[in-house]
Amino acid sequence: MEILSVQSLTKSFGAFVAVDNISFSVAEGEIVGLLGPNGAGKTTTIFMLLDLISPTKGEIRVFDKSYKEASEYIHQHLNYSSTYVELPPRLTVWENLLVMGFMYQVDNKEARIRELAEKFGVTPFINWQYQKLSAGQKTRVSLCKAFLNEPKLLLLDEPTASLDPDIAQFVRKEILASQKRGMTVLITSHNMTEVEEMCDRVLFINHGKIIAEDTPDGLANRVRKSRVHFMMKDGQKRTLSFAKKAGFSAIAENRFVTIDIDEQDIAYLLASLADLGVSYSEITIDKPTLEEFFIEASAGRSL
Amino acid sequence: MNRSRIAAIVLKNWFSFRRDFFRIFDIFWWPTFMLFVWGLLSIYLTKTSVNSPNFVTILLGGVILWNTFDHATRDVSRTFVEEVWDKNLANFFSTPLTLTEYLVGILAIAIVKIIVGALFMLMLARLFYAFDPMALSWFLIVGFVSLVLTGWLISIVIQAIILRYGHTVEVFIWAVAILLQPFSCVFYPLETLPGWAQRIALVLPTTYIFENMRLMIFSGSVRVDQIVLSYALNLFYGVCAVVFFYRTFRVAKDKGLLVKYV
Numbered sequence: 202m203e204i205l206s207v208q209s210l211t212k213s214f215g216a217f218v219a220v221d222n223i224s225f226s227v228a229e230g231e232i233v234g235l236l237g238p239n240g241a242g243k244t245t246t247i248f249m250l251l252d253l254i255s256p257t258k259g260e261i262r263v264f265d266k267s268y269k270e271a272s273e274y275i276h277q278h279l280n281y282s283s284t285y286v287e288l289p290p291r292l293t294v295w296e297n298l299l300v301m302g303f304m305y306q307v308d309n310k311e312a313r314i315r316e317l318a319e320k321f322g323v324t325p326f327i328n329w330q331y332q333k334l335s336a337g338q339k340t341r342v343s344l345c346k347a348f349l350n351e352p353k354l355l356l357l358d359e360p361t362a363s364l365d366p367d368i369a370q371f372v373r374k375e376i377l378a379s380q381k382r383g384m385t386v387l388i389t390s391h392n393m394t395e396v397e398e399m400c401d402r403v404l405f406i407n408h409g410k411i412i413a414e415d416t417p418d419g420l421a422n423r424v425r426k427s428r429v430h431f432m433m434k435d436g437q438k439r440t441l442s443f444a445k446k447a448g449f450s451a452i453a454e455n456r457f458v459t460i461d462i463d464e465q466d467i468a469y470l471l472a473s474l475a476d477l478g479v480s481y482s483e484i485t486i487d488k489p490t491l492e493e494f495f496i497e498a499s500a501g502r503s504l
Numbered sequence: 505m506n507r508s509r510i511a512a513i514v515l516k517n518w519f520s521f522r523r524d525f526f527r528i529f530d531i532f533w534w535p536t537f538m539l540f541v542w543g544l545l546s547i548y549l550t551k552t553s554v555n556s557p558n559f560v561t562i563l564l565g566g567v568i569l570w571n572t573f574d575h576a577t578r579d580v581s582r583t584f585v586e587e588v589w590d591k592n593l594a595n596f597f598s599t600p601l602t603l604t605e606y607l608v609g610i611l612a613i614a615i616v617k618i619i620v621g622a623l624f625m626l627m628l629a630r631l632f633y634a635f636d637p638m639a640l641s642w643f644l645i646v647g648f649v650s651l652v653l654t655g656w657l658i659s660i661v662i663q664a665i666i667l668r669y670g671h672t673v674e675v676f677i678w679a680v681a682i683l684l685q686p687f688s689c690v691f692y693p694l695e696t697l698p699g700w701a702q703r704i705a706l707v708l709p710t711t712y713i714f715e716n717m718r719l720m721i722f723s724g725s726v727r728v729d730q731i732v733l734s735y736a737l738n739l740f741y742g743v744c745a746v747v748f749f750y751r752t753f754r755v756a757k758d759k760g761l762l763v764k765y766v
Contacts, residue, residue: 300516
């Protein structure tokens with residue numbers, strides 16, 4: 202079942218086109234990454250999905266309903282967290298979460314807030330004014346707010362920015378656990394490792410257009426093949442000859458041989474070299490990363 | 505309309521308000537200050553005038569009712585602009601909260617503050633100048649409600665303007681009441697104004713309230729047709745203000761202004 206469906210979505214501010222005719226959908230229980238360089242149109246897209254900005258053209262359907270026909274229903278089952286959106290500064294964390302609890306009509310508000318505060322490590326500063334928190338503490342509060350109404354669809358804009366690595370890891374685990382409970386997540390992040398770890402699918406957006414859509418591995422593999430480095434002990438010539446016959450690109454430098462190869466062929470390569478009696482003292486496999494794709498795609502190189 | 509979401513708006517503003525010394529101060533300081541100045545003036549005029557009417561009642565009645573109108577105008581607009589300062593519009597309007605619930609929420613808070621301010625003023629006036637609210641009889645309530653409605657509809661227009669043009673137009677919050685005061689005939693009769701100003705005064709709901717306040721003090725009766733006209737003008741302007749606010753909200757969403765301050 203499609204939780205989110207976007208058709209020909211366009212947003213112009215005067216002559217500037219921030220989002221240019223994008224279409225995509227997100228299925229129930231999926232975690233989809235929305236990646237792209239700064240100014241690509243990710244945040245404008247998220248704000249349109251939240252109905253905070255009206256699209257110039259196109260259609261957004263959430264839970265198979267449009268905002269025109271079911272705005273309250275959609276917002277009740279949706280939530281978001283952004284590193285860049287603040288809560289009222291003079292209110293304490295507890296007060297802010299309580300206000301949001303009323304806004305979403307959360308049952309047993311106080312118990313729910315305490316549970317989330319404990320989970321995200323907010324309890325020690327729950328009675329502090331929001332303006333006195335560090336960036337990382339604010340991010341944790343924002344995540345508490347995002348999970349308050351147990352949303353069916355969660356929009357996360359840089360959810361782990363400013364967080365310590367251990368907390369960031371916990372947040373990722375929590376998002377994955379929520380996915381198991383059926384939650385659907387659309388996430389923007391500049392942490393490529395995070396996206397690779399969590400996302401089932403990635404939409405890469407640049408200059409307002411979706412220029413690529415695939416699994417994280419699929420996008421990474423568009424940049425280059427995996428690279429296998431050998432420090433040879435014996436059989437360097439046999440290795441190069443085998444690579445040539447098999448159609449793999451290989452180069453040799455001193456005692457080192459590097460072979461570019463599709464990831465699924467690595468096992469075949471290693472088995473064949475063993476059959477040929479080739480011996481090596483060290484092997485490293487350098488897989489392409491989403492980060493490389495990000496850099497190449499952001500630079501506008503076609504992939 | 506959902507009561508829980510309206511409660512959320514009230515709660516947010518209560519949490520904000522109780523930590524803001526200047527806003528608490530504002531409820532009590534200005535009424536005290538205005539009563540002090542105008543009360544002394546009215547006593548002086550009463551003492552120096554032969555066969556004078558009751559200056560104390562006329563001036564203090566004007567001050568109390570004007571202060572009510574002034575607060576009604578400022579409080580609601582200020583509550584809204586605080587959401588802009590707090591960068592909170594995106595948080596609120598990404599929840600199921602509707603625009604109507606939001607307006608009802610901030611008006612609910614405003615009415616409590618206005619009543620507290622008005623009661624405080626009446627108490628001070630009674631205590632220090634022997635002001636008798638009963639001299640205005642039932643008109644005190646009728647006048648109070650009409651002025652609050654006028655204040656609110658003006659504040660709704662101000663909110664729309666702030667939403668559309670941002671912080672630079674916040675000066676309207678403080679300026680509108682002052683701009684309207686000369687035309688509202690708070691302390692003098694309508695005939696005192698020059699012809700062109702009278703034409704402006706006649707389209708203001710406030711003018712009829714202050715005119716009839718004096719009439720009530722002098723003769724114990726009011727022009728019911730003028731009171732009805734005051735309410736009719738409030739209704740007409742109120743509908744226009746709400747339509748203007750909703751349309752501006754739509755424009756704000758089109759232009760991305762709700763998230764401009766996040």
